[in-house]
Amino acid sequence: MAALTFQLEHTDNNSKARAGTITTDHGVIETPIFMPVGTIGSVKAVTQQQLKDEIKAQIILGNTYHLYLRPTTAIIEAAGGLHKFNGWPKPILTDSGGYQVFSLAENRKLTEEGALFQSHIDGSRHLFTAENVMDIQRSIGADIIMAFDECPPYPSEYAYAKKSMELTHRWLTRCFTRFNETEDKYGYSQNLFPIVQGSTFEDLRKESCAFVSSKEATGNAIGGLSVGEPEAMMYDLTALCAENLPYNKPRYLMGVGTPWNILECISLGIDMFDCVMPTRNGRNGMLFTTKGVINIRNKKWATDFSVIDDGIDCETSNYYSKAYLRHLFVADEILGLQIASIHNLAFYLWLVGEARKHIIAGDFKSWKTSTREIIKQRL
Amino acid sequence: MAALTFQLEHTDNNSKARAGTITTDHGVIETPIFMPVGTIGSVKAVTQQQLKDEIKAQIILGNTYHLYLRPTTAIIEAAGGLHKFNGWPKPILTDSGGYQVFSLAENRKLTEEGALFQSHIDGSRHLFTAENVMDIQRSIGADIIMAFDECPPYPSEYAYAKKSMELTHRWLTRCFTRFNETEDKYGYSQNLFPIVQGSTFEDLRKESCAFVSSKEATGNAIGGLSVGEPEAMMYDLTALCAENLPYNKPRYLMGVGTPWNILECISLGIDMFDCVMPTRNGRNGMLFTTKGVINIRNKKWATDFSVIDDGIDCETSNYYSKAYLRHLFVADEILGLQIASIHNLAFYLWLVGEARKHIIAGDFKSWKTSTREIIKQRL
Numbered sequence: 001m002a003a004l005t006f007q008l009e010h011t012d013n014n015s016k017a018r019a020g021t022i023t024t025d026h027g028v029i030e031t032p033i034f035m036p037v038g039t040i041g042s043v044k045a046v047t048q049q050q051l052k053d054e055i056k057a058q059i060i061l062g063n064t065y066h067l068y069l070r071p072t073t074a075i076i077e078a079a080g081g082l083h084k085f086n087g088w089p090k091p092i093l094t095d096s097g098g099y100q101v102f103s104l105a106e107n108r109k110l111t112e113e114g115a116l117f118q119s120h121i122d123g124s125r126h127l128f129t130a131e132n133v134m135d136i137q138r139s140i141g142a143d144i145i146m147a148f149d150e151c152p153p154y155p156s157e158y159a160y161a162k163k164s165m166e167l168t169h170r171w172l173t174r175c176f177t178r179f180n181e182t183e184d185k186y187g188y189s190q191n192l193f194p195i196v197q198g199s200t201f202e203d204l205r206k207e208s209c210a211f212v213s214s215k216e217a218t219g220n221a222i223g224g225l226s227v228g229e230p231e232a233m234m235y236d237l238t239a240l241c242a243e244n245l246p247y248n249k250p251r252y253l254m255g256v257g258t259p260w261n262i263l264e265c266i267s268l269g270i271d272m273f274d275c276v277m278p279t280r281n282g283r284n285g286m287l288f289t290t291k292g293v294i295n296i297r298n299k300k301w302a303t304d305f306s307v308i309d310d311g312i313d314c315e316t317s318n319y320y321s322k323a324y325l326r327h328l329f330v331a332d333e334i335l336g337l338q339i340a341s342i343h344n345l346a347f348y349l350w351l352v353g354e355a356r357k358h359i360i361a362g363d364f365k366s367w368k369t370s371t372r373e374i375i376k377q378r379l
Numbered sequence: 380m381a382a383l384t385f386q387l388e389h390t391d392n393n394s395k396a397r398a399g400t401i402t403t404d405h406g407v408i409e410t411p412i413f414m415p416v417g418t419i420g421s422v423k424a425v426t427q428q429q430l431k432d433e434i435k436a437q438i439i440l441g442n443t444y445h446l447y448l449r450p451t452t453a454i455i456e457a458a459g460g461l462h463k464f465n466g467w468p469k470p471i472l473t474d475s476g477g478y479q480v481f482s483l484a485e486n487r488k489l490t491e492e493g494a495l496f497q498s499h500i501d502g503s504r505h506l507f508t509a510e511n512v513m514d515i516q517r518s519i520g521a522d523i524i525m526a527f528d529e530c531p532p533y534p535s536e537y538a539y540a541k542k543s544m545e546l547t548h549r550w551l552t553r554c555f556t557r558f559n560e561t562e563d564k565y566g567y568s569q570n571l572f573p574i575v576q577g578s579t580f581e582d583l584r585k586e587s588c589a590f591v592s593s594k595e596a597t598g599n600a601i602g603g604l605s606v607g608e609p610e611a612m613m614y615d616l617t618a619l620c621a622e623n624l625p626y627n628k629p630r631y632l633m634g635v636g637t638p639w640n641i642l643e644c645i646s647l648g649i650d651m652f653d654c655v656m657p658t659r660n661g662r663n664g665m666l667f668t669t670k671g672v673i674n675i676r677n678k679k680w681a682t683d684f685s686v687i688d689d690g691i692d693c694e695t696s697n698y699y700s701k702a703y704l705r706h707l708f709v710a711d712e713i714l715g716l717q718i719a720s721i722h723n724l725a726f727y728l729w730l731v732g733e734a735r736k737h738i739i740a741g742d743f744k745s746w747k748t749s750t751r752e753i754i755k756q757r758l
Contacts, residue, residue: 041706045713049694071681071706078682085684085703302450303457305464315428324464327420327450334424334716 004144004191004218006031006250006271014365016242016269019356022219022250024143025188026083026091029058031250031271032355034262034348035093037279040066041076041086044279045334045341048087054314055345056353059143060088061274064136065097065104068126069119073139081141081186093274094142095254096133096195098149099223110150112167130174134192138185146221147175149195154228161199168197169211176215193252195223196241205237209244219272220245221252226261226275235264242269259288259351260372266355267368273352278344283337285329288347292377294322296340301326308339314346351375383523383570383597385410385629385650393744395621395648398735401598401629403522404567405462405470408437410629410650411734413641413727414472416658419445420455420465423658424713424720427466433693434724435732438522439467440653443515444476444483447505448498452518460520460565472653473521474633475512475574477528478602489529491546509553513571517564525600526554528574533607540578547576548590555594572631574602575620584616588623598651599624600631605640614643621648638667638730639751645734646747652731657723662716664708667726671756673701675719680705687718693725730754 002025010019022029036043036051038060043051051057062082067073071085079085082092098115101108105117114129130148137145149168152161172194179192194212198204212220222241225234238253245251252272253265262273278288287294290311294301301322308325309317320339328336351371358367381404389398401408415422415430417439422430430436441461446452450464458464461471477494480487484496493508509527516524528547531540551573558571573591577583591599601620604613617632624630631651632644641652657667666673669690673680680701687704688696699718707715730750737746 040710040712041703042710042712042714045717047695047714047717048698066710070710071702075682075702075706079684079700079702085700085706087698087700087703303454305458316426319427319466321458321464321466323450323454323458324420324466327454327464331419331421331445331449333419333421334713335421335426337713338424338426338717 003189006219006248008248010360012267012359012364013362015267016239017267017355017359017364018269018271019359020250020271024091024191026089026143027058029091030353030356032266032352033058033272034352035059035061035272035274036345037061037274037276038086038088039063039276040070041082043341043345045283045337046279046345050316050342051088051345052090054316054342056349057090057345059091059093062092062094062140062142063097063100064094064133064140065100067094067140068097068136069121073136076141077139081139083141091143092141093144094137094140094146096137096146096148097128098133099151101128102151110167112170114148130171131178134175134178134182138182138190141186142190143188144219145179145190145192147172147192147194149197149223151197151224151227152199154200156199158201161201161204164199165197165204165208168195169208172212172215191218193217193219193221195221195254196245197224199224200229200233200237202237202240205240206244209241213244213246217249219250219252221254223254225253226256231261234261235268238265238270239268259348260376262348262351263355263368263372266352267365278348279341282340282344285336285340287340288344288375289379290347290350290375292375292379294379296322296326297329298326308343309347312346312350314343314350316342317346382568385598385627387627389739391646391738391743392741394646395618396646396734396738396743397648397650398738399629399650403470403570405468405522406437408470409732409735411645411731412437412651413731414438414440414651414653415724416440416653416655417465417467418442418655419449420461422720422724424662424716425658425724429695429721430467430724431469433695433721435728436469436724438470438472441471441473441519441521442476442479443473443512443519444479446473446519447476447515448500452515455520456518460518462520470522471520472523473516473519473525475516475525475527476507477512478530480507481530489546491549493527509550510557513554513557513561517561517569520565521569522567523598524558524569524571526551526571526573528576528602530576530603530606531578533579535578537580540580540583543578544576544583544587547574548587551590551594570597572596572598572600574600574633575624576603578603579608579612579616581616581619584619585623588620592623592625596628598629598631600633602633604632605635610640613640614647617644617649618647638727639755641727641730642734642747642751645731646744657727658720661719661723664719666719667723667754668758669726669729669754671754671758673758675701675705676708677705687722688726691725691729693722693729695721696725
């Protein structure tokens with residue numbers, strides 16, 4: 001029952017990239033890390049065994065909005081927390097639900113108190129507040145709990161972005177108050193990560209970083225990016241935030257992104273990533289591989305009997321051929337979704353693992369440049 | 380490259396049940412056996428690794444109609460046969476496609492030559508004949524090839540059933556002629572199993588058994604049952620056919636059935652079974668377990684944190700709870716389909732494996748009676 005700790009092991013001389021170790025009561029996470037998204041308590045189309053053995057995931061996400069509605073907080077509590085409910089024994093991070101309330105829920109209304117919304121499933125009415133979102137995440141049993149925030153859309157006016165950031169900051173103080181008043185629910189340490197907002201405005205981002213840093217949390221997150229802004233702007237703002245967040249704490253860039261986004265943001269000093277892209281795009285037949293990007297539905301793969309990707313250590317990627325996977329997609333077989341999801345996630349974990357190796361070896365920057373060119377090309 | 384052989388190991392004193400061993404060039408099959416259905420080259424929602432390690436499948440099915448249309452015979456040939464295409468290293472049996480032409484295809488027309496039909500996928504026109512269906516199955520690379528037949532619907536008039544059976548018999552002779560004129564395609568033995576038809580008429584069934592037996596095949600199948608007739612009639616006709624087919628060859632009852640159907644038909648002397656029920660019903664949330672039948676969507680399972688089934692040796696069934704599986708179904712998560720499919724298939728393989736043990740131990744009949752009562756009950 002020790003709070004999360006972060007050990008910086010290596011920093012790159014030619015970039016801001018770092019290799020480190022996050023220690024939690026559910027095990028160690030080697031950074032930089034990618035966290036597969038298990039929105040409703042399951043990483044879509046992937047078993048927990050495959051997550052562990054093939055993908056080699058070290059931590060997964062859950063989502064407060066989704067889990068609160070289904071199966072409900074009460075059922076997860078009755079199970080003894082999400083780890084016991086879904087059988088994932090390693091660390092879990094839960095997103096606070098703020099983003100989902102504004103992207104999924106109906107008739108949402110923002111007040112100082114919190115966010116009123118109607119469920120996208122049955123229209124039932126709910127209120128999320130800084131306080132109850134802490135309680136729900138305690139009950140879900142996340143190792144890492146995210147603060148309740150508002151994520152302004154892109155583009156946002158300065159006035160709106162500022163107002164929204166200030167609300168997020170007031171909520172953040174309430175989050176920490178509630179978090180500190182309540183206890184770890186299941187006998188292992190739970191940690192609260194605050195989230196930097198401020199839209200695309202540098203002064204707001206700096207102000208938000210300062211406020212977030214003042215909370216002296218065990219880790220810090222950057223939100224509100226990769227929401228439609230140009231890629232260069234995303235990189236600039238990520239760099240700015242990374243520089244203005246504590247050096248000796250893990251930095252988590254929420255919801256980013258493509259494999260090349262991740263490489264770039266690692267070089268800017270980011271340690272943790274999550275994104276639905278590997279699973280969502282996988283289910284649409286888009287594969288990320290060590291040789292480049294594949295649209296597996298394309299006719300050119302119909303008689304390509306080479307394995308999906310021999311460049312990574314994943315049984316599924318090394319076993320099935322491109323031709324077979326294409327057939328499964330064309331014939332609408334569920335197995336196609338499974339194979340593509342496993343492969344893409346294994347690729348993402350391979351990518352951050354290789355980045356880590358090269359940070360430690362000291363040749364991260366040149367490796368990043370050459371790797372980006374290869375993996376970005378369309379095959 | 381030795382033709383399939385069947386070794387009878389044990390016959391039950393109190394029923395017609397038998398335990399045996401089928402030896403093929405892709406390995407040994409212990410009977411009685413259940414064969415998971417991999418219609419389009421994939422057992423739906425199940426990986427080949429799970430089929431082998433968790434379900435412990437010894438042989439799977441493919442379907443000529445489906446595989447001929449997608450990925451096409453040419454692509455399977457280019458891969459070097461279905462085993463290489465889909466990565467399943469153990470025996471494969473292919474259904475001839477006759478049944479699918481009449482249940483799925485459009486504008487089908489039966490002639491002496493064969494069956495003209497339009498693809499259910501793109502409306503393209505095709506002709507299946509006794510001869511080309513042998514060639515296609517040779518190219519798919521099945522270890523066991525099924526004869527091309529017509530499966531009359533239930534109920535059928537006597538005159539129609541007789542005419543249909545006689546056509547099936549003429550096709551059967553043509554199947555054997557073509558089969559014997561052609562060679563094993565990929566260096567391992569391929570075997571042709573004829574199919575008994577005759578609808579619900581005892582004299583036709585006997586006549587068909589005699590005709591089928593005269594072909595002296597390495598194994599024989601019973602078709603046209605479990606197509607809507609009463610259960611008692613299915614058992615009577617199965618018993619009649621089993622008695623009238625060679626004792627020293629495996630008997631395959633096509634498309635049957637529920638777990639209790641399988642127990643009953645084992646006692647009538649059937650050695651091989653296939654059915655889409657475990658996967659199809661699994662995808663609809665119906666689970667067969669060693670304690671009884673479960674509708675996993677039912678609210679009663681919402682907080683039942685016991686594992687799906689501790690009565691069988693299957694990692695998936697022993698790992699996930701009923702409450703978690705219910706949640707996955709309610710939330711429409713693909714993982715629910717995967718878990719239910721793996722579990723149901725593992726249960727079917729457990730059932731025939733237990734039957735085999737009890738046939739060898741000599742207490743099959745009492746075991747069957749008590750087991751049937753338990754597994755049939757609704758939980």
